[in-house]
Every structure is written in structure tokens, then in C-alpha cells.
Amino acid sequence: MFFGLPLHSLVVHAAVVCLPLAALGTILMAFWPAAARRLWPAVLFVATIALIAVPLSITSGETLKDKVGENALIEAHEEQGEQVLPFVIVLWLAALGISLATRLMGHTKRSRHESAAARAGPRWHAAMVIVLAVLALVGGVGGTLATVRAGHSGAQTVWTK
Template sequence: MFDTFLGLPLHVLVVHAAVAGIPVATVLTAAVAVRRPWRERLIWPVAVFDLVMLGVTYLARESGEAFLRRIGESSAVTEHREIAGSLPYYVLALCATSLFLALFCRRRRGPLGGLVSLVAVAVAAATLVQTARAGHSGSQAAWGDIVRSTSGR
């Protein structure tokens, strides 16, 4: 089910949505966390976008497993699998913080809103870093040997 789409490996297509969309989600979540006027207006669309990115992350993981069965294991693929395997949990935490902001802190000032905003920014930063690590390790797995074996002209 998650193997190919129009004859191409689904994973190769889906990861582009993940490595582009998740950083956007992290920036938006952090922005609405620290700017209360933005949070009042935009937290629900941001929370929905975060949930969409969670779905994309799940699809990337499942299609990656299908792609692995097709291409086989290598040290670079193993490293990518280990790094990227935790990404859904980071995105899940991002969703949880944005939903908490939406449900309990949309208009609230005070210690709870400030604490949740701080947690949201920290989770967004960690998710951004983990997304970059997963994307980089996947790129290395896909392209590292090709780049090393060519002259770069």
C-alpha cells in the first residue's frame, strides 16, 4: 500500500512534503506560541497544519519501511532509519503543544500561557533539529555514494 505511486517509490515523494512542511510547522507553532495576538487568530489553523504534518510523517515512515524492503539494508540506511524513526514522536509532541495552546491558552495571559509557550518553542526547536537530522541522513543514504564517486564538475 505504501510502496509506489505512479511507478515511483512513494517514500521519495513523501519525504519532500515532510522536510519542507515540518520546518514550516515548527516556525508557525513557535510564532503563535510567543505572539498572543497571532495565537488568538491563528492557533487553530496552525494546530491543523501540525496534525497534517503528523500524517505526512506517518506516511513517510510507512513508505520508508516499504522502500527498505525494496532496496535492502546498508549502514547509511540503518543510520537514517534510527534517526528518522523518532521523528513521528517529535511531531506528535508538536501537535500536542499546539493543541494545548489552542484549547487552554488561546487568550490566556499568566504563568500557564507563558509556560506552555516556552514548552511549545522548545518542542518546535527540537522537532526542527530532528527533521534536519532525518533529512540529512536520508540524503546521505540516497546520494552520498554518488557524490563521493563523481568529480563534482
């Protein structure tokens, strides 16, 4: 309890806000290198908050379940809430990978006088960018949808009599 409110109802809002925001930022960074150069610190920070908030939401939800008892709606909500965790892990890995690639692998502006081969970079770099973009899409879209489903079932649990 925090100021008389169950901790779950407070922590879950961090996940509900941060996960879709991190998803949007990570997907934006994956497909727009200029945005990645500017946004990576903020996106990585928000993704990290989401990565922390989701397991805290699960743990605080289990504690709340012990206090209020179990029923079919709570069980469904618990199951859907646990489905968010793998997506937020994938999203965080994508945000971290894109941030590292942005900082370390030269998403910097290149001279017009460099050869096309020098601007293209190694082949593995292109493959890595594709893998990170796929991870961003899977983690971001999947995580956001799983969060919406879990949030909806949580609201049903609270408001259904």
C-alpha cells in the same frame, strides 16, 4: 509506488515542509497572543498534517528499505527518521493546547476598565501558557533539527555510491 516513484520520497516532503512550518507557527503563537488569535486554525492544520506525515514517512521508508535492501547508511537514516516522531507529537500537543487556550481561555481583548487581577486570570493559566511555550520550543526546535538530520542522512543514502 505512486506514478513510478516510491511513496516515501513523496510523503517525506510533506513532513519536511509541514514540521518546520508548524514549529514556526506554534512558537509564534506561544509568544504572541495576537498572532495566536489569527493563526491558530492554519497552524493546527499544518501541525496535524506533519503529525500524519511523519509516521507515514516511517512506514513508507520501511517498505522502501525492504525493496532496496539494507546498509549502514539506510540504518542510520531509519534511526534518525524515527527520532522525529516524539518531537512532532510534542509539537502537535503544543499547537493543540495553544489553539484551545486561544479559543477557550480568553486570549481575547479585555477592557481597560477591568482590574489588573481580572485581566491577569487564574494562576494556573500563566503556568499553562509557560508549559505550552516550552512544549512548542522543544517540539519545534527539536523536531526541525531531527528532520534536518534525517533528511541529510536520507540524501546521503540516495546520492552516495
